[in-house]
Amino acid sequence: MSTLTRSPAWQALSTHQPDMANRPLRTLFSEDPHRFDKFSLQFKDILLDYSKQPVDETTIRLLLALARQQNLADWMARMANGDKINSTENRAALHIALRANTPVFTDGVDVTQEVKRVLQQIERFTGKIHNSTHRGYSGLPITDVVNIGIGGSDLGPVMATEALKPYHVPQLQVHCVSNLDGAHLSSILQPLNPATTLFIIASKTFTTQETLTNAHSAREWFLASGGSEQDIAAHFVAVSTNRAAVSQFGIDPDNMFEFWDWVGGRYSLWSAIGLPIALAVGMDNFRLLLAGAQKMDEHFLTTPFEKNLPVMLGLIAVWQINFFHVTNQAILPYDQSMHRFPAYLQQLEMESCGKRVTRTGEAVDYSTGAVIWGEPGTNGQHAFYQLLHQGTQKFTADFLAPCQCQHSLPEHHPMLLANFFAQTEALMRGKNEQEVRAELINQNLSVEAIERLLPHRVFPGNRATTSILFKKLDPATLGMLIALYEHKVFVQSVIWEINPFDQWGVELGKQLAGKILAELAADKPVTGHDASTNNLIDFYRTQQ
Numbered sequence: 001m002s003t004l005t006r007s008p009a010w011q012a013l014s015t016h017q018p019d020m021a022n023r024p025l026r027t028l029f030s031e032d033p034h035r036f037d038k039f040s041l042q043f044k045d046i047l048l049d050y051s052k053q054p055v056d057e058t059t060i061r062l063l064l065a066l067a068r069q070q071n072l073a074d075w076m077a078r079m080a081n082g083d084k085i086n087s088t089e090n091r092a093a094l095h096i097a098l099r100a101n102t103p104v105f106t107d108g109v110d111v112t113q114e115v116k117r118v119l120q121q122i123e124r125f126t127g128k129i130h131n132s133t134h135r136g137y138s139g140l141p142i143t144d145v146v147n148i149g150i151g152g153s154d155l156g157p158v159m160a161t162e163a164l165k166p167y168h169v170p171q172l173q174v175h176c177v178s179n180l181d182g183a184h185l186s187s188i189l190q191p192l193n194p195a196t197t198l199f200i201i202a203s204k205t206f207t208t209q210e211t212l213t214n215a216h217s218a219r220e221w222f223l224a225s226g227g228s229e230q231d232i233a234a235h236f237v238a239v240s241t242n243r244a245a246v247s248q249f250g251i252d253p254d255n256m257f258e259f260w261d262w263v264g265g266r267y268s269l270w271s272a273i274g275l276p277i278a279l280a281v282g283m284d285n286f287r288l289l290l291a292g293a294q295k296m297d298e299h300f301l302t303t304p305f306e307k308n309l310p311v312m313l314g315l316i317a318v319w320q321i322n323f324f325h326v327t328n329q330a331i332l333p334y335d336q337s338m339h340r341f342p343a344y345l346q347q348l349e350m351e352s353c354g355k356r357v358t359r360t361g362e363a364v365d366y367s368t369g370a371v372i373w374g375e376p377g378t379n380g381q382h383a384f385y386q387l388l389h390q391g392t393q394k395f396t397a398d399f400l401a402p403c404q405c406q407h408s409l410p411e412h413h414p415m416l417l418a419n420f421f422a423q424t425e426a427l428m429r430g431k432n433e434q435e436v437r438a439e440l441i442n443q444n445l446s447v448e449a450i451e452r453l454l455p456h457r458v459f460p461g462n463r464a465t466t467s468i469l470f471k472k473l474d475p476a477t478l479g480m481l482i483a484l485y486e487h488k489v490f491v492q493s494v495i496w497e498i499n500p501f502d503q504w505g506v507e508l509g510k511q512l513a514g515k516i517l518a519e520l521a522a523d524k525p526v527t528g529h530d531a532s533t534n535n536l537i538d539f540y541r542t543q544q
């Protein structure tokens with residue numbers, strides 16, 4: 001057994017878990033009319049309701065004791081102080097510095113000075129694109145921006161530009177290309193005019209195969225459809241930490257927006273990686289996004305744990321994952337503009353927490369991280385909620401929704417929210433045999449029909465969910481929500497004693513793909529792999 005699972009706080013939670021497992025959520029609500037007041041928190045315009053999770057006062061006391069035992073406050077301070085808590089890469093994890101309004105140091109240097117410099121560069125560039133001072137090679141204004149990046153260099157910009165659609169400037173379309181599959185880039189380029197298109201090549205390392213391949217193809221398309229080598233400067237900019245690789249690609253380093261190794265890819269939308277967001281919604285709104293995140297940082301770093309939204313969200317996740325063995329987490333935004341929010345959280349949570357050894361390299365004997373997935377409501381209701389209501393898989397779900405909508409059909413919004421409230425209530429309450437029987441009797445069915453239908457119509461309920469409501473999805477609120485989840489993930493990582501800031505697990509596949517690419521072009525059968533891989537490669541080659 002690991003020191004964590006043997007520890008007093010962990011053991012106390014293990015002992016307490018059967019008590020909670022034996023008390024259905026429905027009973028917890030009927031026993032305590034103050035349950036919502038006790039198990040919900042509000043910060044600014046965000047309401048976090050975890051009263052539909054299997055917790056009581058003892059659970060919260062024991063989870064808080066676990067957080068203290070794992071020195072959460074010290075780790076929070078270490079992150080904020082720029083300590084190199086990403087130990088396997090010997091780096092600080094200072095995404096909070098990207099939105100800070102006071103100095104933040106690492107290695108004795110106040111990094112916020114550099115952050116300000118790049119933000120000003122983004123502001124100047126965004127202004128020039130918006131007021132058409134920066135034009136394409138033929139003198140026409142830029143109408144389309146294509147961000148080429150993947151993972152953290154794509155998911156943040158895609159998610160945020162989609163979520164902030166109501167704030168878009170009218171004169172510019174922002175597109176994002178990530179997939180190595182040529183279908184992605186070619187379909188985006190097809191309707192575009194090279195003379196009015198700006199490419200952002202976004203890659204922290206500037207070595208990522210997908211991004212560099214797409215960037216080279218974009219450049220060829222540009223040169224083949226009207227642009228010349230001299231025009232590249234006006235149409236290609238880069239966002240990276242790797243100046244040398246950017247200039248080797250052929251982009252003038254003056255057209256590069258820098259960020260730093262202390263910004264993790266999945267924590268980078270606040271840096272120059274957010275350039276497409278600033279272009280889409282304007283610099284004032286981008287600054288509001290940063291300010292929202294800063295407010296959540298301040299809340300996280302200064303609020304007592306029991307009133308602290310990211311801390312409570314993280315501890316509830318630990319309670320579910322490690323003590324109820326629920327490793328399946330749905331993210332269900334009741335807001336179409338948040339349709340990429342589950343994908344964004346997938347990388348944030350799964351790349352951060354997908355670890356099997358502790359910071360010091362010992363194998364863990366407890367689950368770290370959950371499988372994250374989801375779709376916007378109400379689409380999900382007509383696809384996979386059947387399994388949520390009556391299936392056999394364990395899961396928990398975060399439901400998110402704005403109280404106010406920002407589109408031109410506001411009469412839909414009460415219906416959408418009625419579904420949100422109904423689903424979380426139905427998942428919690430269920431419908432027992434007695435209730436189903438009464439309903440069927442009312443329909444004047446025969447006794448035989450009632451007994452035959454009864455098992456199919458029962459909803460066991462007791463499915464735990466967390467609800468997150470906010471006033472409206474403006475840039476500041478989006479910033480707060482993203483930072484809420486960033487810090488939630490950090491809380492989990494501290495409890496689990498893992499490093500959430502590296503991602504060595506993505507390397508092996510990349511190494512093998514490099515070797516296999518050369519084999520695809522060879523003219524003799526492949527023998528160097530297992531029989532399955534050899535035959536898959538050979539089958540592919542016979543189909544060319």
Ligand SMILES: O=P(O)(O)OC[C@H]1O[C@](O)(CO)[C@@H](O)[C@@H]1O
Binds near residue numbers: 202208503
């Ligand atoms: O920005 P880069 O260096 O191209 O990397 C893209 C993505 O690749 C990863 O390294 C692995 O998927 C992510 O962490 C990162 O966000």
